Amino acid sequence: MTEYSRIAKGTFTSTGGAQIVNLPFIPDYVEIKNQTAWTTPANHGVPFGWFDATTSGTTFIQVFNATPVLTTDTVTTNGISTFSAGQLLQYGALYQHTGSTDFSINKASPAQVTTTTAHGLTSGDVVIFQDLYQTTTTGMPQIAGIPFTVTVTGTTTFTIPWNTSQTNYTAFNTATSTNNAGSFKKVLYPYLYFPGVSFISAITTGTTTTIDTTDAHNLVVGQEVAFRIPSEWGTTQLNSLPNSIIPGSPIYGYVIAVTDYNTVVVNINSTSYTAFNSNQTVSSVIGLSYPQMVAVGDVNTGGVQISSGSALYPSPQYMPIGTTKFSTINGPAILGSYVNNTAQGFVVGAGTGVTDTSAVLVGAAGNIIEWRAFLHDMSIP
């Protein structure tokens, strides 16, 4: 062992979903131990898992059978994998019509997507859709190209924060669409830099203005924001320009409350403003620009506050789903700063055994997972 090797260890509490572990290197070998499964042997428990970069993505596991006695299995999909999140605009595999896969989107708010096979997503993942024409004049092409945070409701179902129950949307299904058109794919690293631009899914006007976005806004209280609302979406009075009082001077709002990952309240009195309209027609899709909220500054003076278990001077945080925040790997910064959230490391996926399909690699919610990661100096061959 020389000075160039990298070894790291740690623990996390499983949520039942994929777990990201950031490291200052990309490991070539990872092993995990599920303390809970180890101390309480039970059928489908996975006490051990091993990943080696030379084995083409397969994770080797030990799993308890019904007795329960340890046996062996492998996880070939959503096992342990490494990642290098350094550049934007990278996507996962297309989910589309094939001989064995299809998906549909219903008319609802939020819209529900149903797949015919396991979609493999985790709540907080971001997806984009393409080619959602049921026919040349029907379907949901209005939402194609927009990044949506998914909320997983089942292995073959998830919802996206958009109201498709409106009159100009018709239910979509790749099994019956013209030429079986339609696809979606996962946006691999959606929040490498934040805060930034977000697409707006709904606006509630009033003495303050509530903004719902299609994916995580990653804003904080005190954030200064501007709006870009194309005229067909209604609430153009929010736009930072034009300004009829001081020509040329942009009008900004400030975030006064963060409800959750995709909802903020802004201190703009919009009582008399035009209602927001997301009921766009299919025929308007060509060249349609989307309503956006963009971070332009902040009025804060301090960083993230200390909390139980946190560092004394916590790093900036982002909130991909719900209200759970994750820290970046850099040092402290003023709340609302533009920050870099690039990272690398490995992911413990929620894949299941090939033989025992009820054996989940990352365990059940609440399980304590130990991990050790290595980057070796020497690998033979």
Next chain:
Amino acid sequence: MSITTTGNLGPLILQSLAPAMLYVPTPTMNYITVCDKISMPPNGGTTCRFMRPRALQPPTVQLGNSGIDPPAQVPQRDIIDAQMAFFGTGCIINEQVILQDQEGVLAWVSERLAVAMRQAEDLILRDYIVSAASEINAGGGSNGDNPTNLGITDFSLVVTTLDTNNAYKFMTGIEGMDRFGTGPIRSAYFMLSSTELQTDFDSLTSSGSLAFLSQWNYPTNASALPAEYGSVGNIRILTSSEAPVARGASSLGQDVYYNTVLGKQAVTHINQDGYSMNLIYRDPYYSGMLAQNATLAVKFAQAQAITQDTAIRNLLSTRLSNLGV
């Protein structure tokens, strides 16, 4: 007759190294070119703070003859914060490589590290702009997608937006000259685009006074940048193969190009007290008991901020022409 050939008397040494190294294909790095650049002071903390005063209301109501002063205005300002981040990479080179290789390994590895660092600087700015600047979908093209391919009216629309926002243009105009095939160039913003769109630029259909003009058709290209492909109206187009492309992300599943149109001070690049470039060589002496390995590395610190959000738009488009391979 016996002829001595290389079959029975071959060269003692079969190869010799060509006198010059081959070039390394490297994208043009346009994003750093158009950024404002500032340096954080030493011991200045983690975060760079910008301040931009807000305009005061012009006093357009007359005072009258009452002798009473109008109410005072309260000056306001906007604050923009950006957190510094550190980056680096390097190589570990065994002394036997340095001792035995016929080419100057340390020299060319140093050069590659420096280029990698500069490229990282540009890619970081590129991705930051993708994530932080607002977007306009092209609608002036004819391919029926969303966004469409670029139409001439899209250039006009985005210029109108930036002009209405009182953005500052980068370049003054170029007066026409008495030279065949040339035409005057308007004062201009920059648009950072992909080389994959060059065939689309060449085939843009003119409208009124708007048309694509190749850089070669400028009255003089003395002010043209190396990456400049041409201009349309008040936009001068810089192309690079590393411009952002969202593959298969349009409404119809085509590639989406981020054409960043911006004026002065729209984006600022921040370094930390001249820390923008550190080339670090550590002699094998420092590597261990037998001093076998040298290291060569680069590191730099960089932050970035949209400092005039009204002066930048990502004009998203798809492509009209098929790409060659």
